[in-house]
Amino acid sequence: MNDRPAPRPLWPTLLCCGVLLAVFAAAVARISNGFELWTFESLRRAQAQQGLLQASPLAATLSDGSQRVLWAGGAAPRAFLVDFIYTRCPTVCQSLGSEYQRMQAELARQAAPVQLVSLSFDPAHDDVAALAAYASLHHAEPARWWIAVPAAADSQRLLGELGVVAVPDGLGGYLHNGAIHLLDGEGRLREVFDDDDWPQALVAAQRLAGAAP
Amino acid sequence: MHRPSHLRIAVLAVAAPLLLAPPLRHLLEASMALHMLLELPLLLAVGWAAASLGPRAVDGASRWDAEGLSSALLVLVTSAFWMLPVALDLALLSPWIALAKALNWLAAGAVLARALQRWRRELRLFVLFNLAWMMATAGLLYRESDSRLCVNYLVDQQWWAGTGLLGGAVLLGALAIRMAMDEPMAA
Numbered sequence: 001m002n003d004r005p006a007p008r009p010l011w012p013t014l015l016c017c018g019v020l021l022a023v024f025a026a027a028v029a030r031i032s033n034g035f036e037l038w039t040f041e042s043l044r045r046a047q048a049q050q051g052l053l054q055a056s057p058l059a060a061t062l063s064d065g066s067q068r069v070l071w072a073g074g075a076a077p078r079a080f081l082v083d084f085i086y087t088r089c090p091t092v093c094q095s096l097g098s099e100y101q102r103m104q105a106e107l108a109r110q111a112a113p114v115q116l117v118s119l120s121f122d123p124a125h126d127d128v129a130a131l132a133a134y135a136s137l138h139h140a141e142p143a144r145w146w147i148a149v150p151a152a153a154d155s156q157r158l159l160g161e162l163g164v165v166a167v168p169d170g171l172g173g174y175l176h177n178g179a180i181h182l183l184d185g186e187g188r189l190r191e192v193f194d195d196d197d198w199p200q201a202l203v204a205a206q207r208l209a210g211a212a213p
Numbered sequence: 214m215h216r217p218s219h220l221r222i223a224v225l226a227v228a229a230p231l232l233l234a235p236p237l238r239h240l241l242e243a244s245m246a247l248h249m250l251l252e253l254p255l256l257l258a259v260g261w262a263a264a265s266l267g268p269r270a271v272d273g274a275s276r277w278d279a280e281g282l283s284s285a286l287l288v289l290v291t292s293a294f295w296m297l298p299v300a301l302d303l304a305l306l307s308p309w310i311a312l313a314k315a316l317n318w319l320a321a322g323a324v325l326a327r328a329l330q331r332w333r334r335e336l337r338l339f340v341l342f343n344l345a346w347m348m349a350t351a352g353l354l355y356r357e358s359d360s361r362l363c364v365n366y367l368v369d370q371q372w373w374a375g376t377g378l379l380g381g382a383v384l385l386g387a388l389a390i391r392m393a394m395d396e397p398m399a400a
Contacts, residue, residue, distance in 0.1 A: 012276050016277045017282055017286050020283065020290060021290070024294060028294065032297070038299055040299050040303065040306070041361075163306075167366070177364040
């Protein structure tokens with residue numbers, strides 16, 4: 001390429017290409033956690049394990065009509081296992097509900113300060129009566145398993161903070177990423193589990209609750 | 214190639230509101246295939262039309278784009294970047310990334326409008342084949358994946374986007390082959 005006399009020097013173009021490539025590589029590295037993770041969900045899980053995702057204290061209405069502020073940093077509970085539901089959901093939420101039921105039974109045999117929380121992201125439809133019906137369907141014990149709905153704006157804020165995205169599934173319902181979210185007493189997201197991995201979620205929550213000072 | 218300026222005005226008049234009005238944009242972005250195969254090319258077209266409507270400046274940029282190398286690289290890296298699933302998701306979740314996406318594609322279009330005349334036949338072929346290869350690879354990956362690659366899109370949308378990318382790849386590949394078979398134009 002250099003044997004022909006160029007009418008103009010090539011270095012500005014080479015410099016331009018170098019800068020472009022550097023910007024491209026830096027941008028890709030930035031959004032892929034150093035060329036390792038190529039989906040938002042895997043990136044979010046990596047961020048959770050690094051403790052980078054923090055949920056603000058969340059005011060919510062429980063299925064018995066009472067109000068509570070979650071992960072406000074008090075003494076207990078030290079670990080929350082949070083899933084996101086909407087009570088009209090015919091499929092995933094119901095199977096997750098039965099997994100929560102099994103976790104509830106496991107927790108009943110131990111004294112670990114682990115709190116199960118099912119949060120509705122459908123405040124428009126999920127009122128106290130709907131939550132109470134869901135609680136009764138899944139035999140939720142009010143002390144161990146809170147089924148709650150925050151205000152619409154707070155719900156949006158929480159989903160944003162944790163990187164949970166609910167999209168219409170085309171059948172009148174929703175689908176969202178992640179299933180069981182382990183949060184510590186201060187609302188920091190520690191780990192995300194799929195539905196089937198509830199035993200691991202439970203072990204991790206118990207470890208977190210036990211290990212916390 | 215000469216194009217009447219009312220074509221450019223039409224591109225701007227149709228595409229700009231579609232891309233700027235949030236409800237219309239969200240309509241496009243609700244589908245992965247439309248997001249990738251309509252919105253991104255439209256942004257490129259708007260950048261192109263806007264730049265070619267403006268006064269034709271002295272060709273000073275060619276100093277930074279000898280033989281069209283920089284502009285070709287810009288088109289290739291822009292296309293590669295916005296085929297990453299995480300980039301598509303972030304463009305929907307972060308307003309800053311959404312802005313970066315729009316500026317990136319507008320800039321690529323604007324640069325291309327001025328730079329394409331500097332591209333020699335070999336470079337055009339190289340870029341076309343590269344784009345076709347990239348789109349085919351991404352399209353196959355999107356079609357084959359059983360799990361959701363984007364948190365904003367469902368698996369069947371992913372399949373359609375992959376199919377669309379494959380179609381685009383075939384189209385660009387065919388264009389490149391046709392161009393390769395044509396006699397090179399005399400300089």
